[in-house]
Amino acid sequence: MTRPFAPKVFQLGFVALECPDFARTTEHYAETIGMRQTDTGHDGEVYLSIGYEHHNIVLKKAEKKALASLGFQLQPGTDLKALVKELSDHGLSAQIKTDSQPGIKDLIEVEAVPGVVFQLYTDIATPAPGFKRSGVAPLRLGHVAVISSHGQNLIRFYKDVLGFWQTDTIGGGIATFMTCNRDHHVVNVLSVPEDRVHHIAFELKGNASHAMASDTLREAGVPVKWGPARHTAGHNLAGYHFDPDNTLIELYTDMDQFVPQLNMCEPRPWHEHFPMQPRDWGLDELCAWDTEFGFNLAQA
Template structure:
């Protein structure tokens, strides 16, 4: 068992064929602030971190890499040695990203580029004053080839914990902290982003976010509805590049010591433990867009 432990998803690094439109989406619609621009790459933040979103020009769209912060109990050199002992190659990158002076770059079994770091600069750029203004980047969902091996990688190598699944071998939810899920891995014959998710304050914030989307000409694809796994109330829309974005609130809180979720009035069984679900919506709501086919 590895002693390597991730404790949060810190950033997502995007390729974009139209980076100016993506930057405009993140600044105007979501309300993120530009931290810095370097070599055509834009680094955006909505709190204390140097960046939570990176947008870079490319001949493709979608995710370039995901950044996860480690608990710091091991140095990056010690982490690299542990990875090597498990047959996992990684490269120590120095001064490869503003705000993150050192990180390990590696690939999960699905082919995603993963960046592991212990320290990020915190210039405290603060929240914006217009736009949706999510509390934070909450989780990533991605389609994964080598589904079983990918789930095992995040569990056995990076210290994630299983919390729920939809179907027997279709979709697994994993967490590295108290939130129901930080990763949502969907079985597929290809690897690509399914959606990126941002936490909102409450239901009122969610209603207001849909109004802002409408003013920006961005249609809500699915929701609002309460999910089964995680019980978060969620809506989904497309960003300017066509990536699916989830805005959610009321995510289940996982108590690892008890292997249960904090009780909520809408839980149909108490105590609620990690389990298998058969559908997406606990309200039984039918929508025109099936998220499993995005």
């Protein structure tokens, strides 16, 4: 049987975080990033929407900072029971959960590697609370980068189980970029002996939004740690800051568009290589402009 030319999921839906500094972190996402709270869960967790789906960020009060789960939206019509069976054929224990969180009736929960729980669903409520007109007010949740001591297994899960395409690597595979849609990366796995989120990335409305976002962060007393500047892998214009729990947040625009049929990114005038096919970049090649920053993004 030939493999269908499409990953099982088509977008990152939400990131759920366990937060020691719950009050300040909630305020950061709601007021400074500019998200709308759509719900409060039974355990006091808050559900925040960028403007359309029921939630894109979930925050839970916890003693220790941790990644609670990653939510990905499955292709329409996915048979959840058949997918649970397929996951078990890959040696993964998955279960269907009903009404386990507001906004999503049925989802598959599977811990792909220790500490990285996936929640996969076809449908999420879309109350469309509207985009905020204050704060950074991003367009969408674009990608998430996870540091894992089980990096190679996590990459295998993305590629061999969910069907992601690999686009680039950095440092011979210290960072591996993969996508399930046209964005150069929807996920990034950093294979080092740690287990945590490296960063969560929101797409801004346009390149001019970087200046407004940086001014908004400054007003909130939040330093911009890296950028905004253009990356090499993905060529996104990106600026980074920490939320109050020290989870790195990226604000980006202008990401390379990957064409899986051609195994290359759409050509751009600022590309260093033509065709821009999946490649490995050096650890000293993070910035396309060779801009030097005091903050070491590779060690963040």
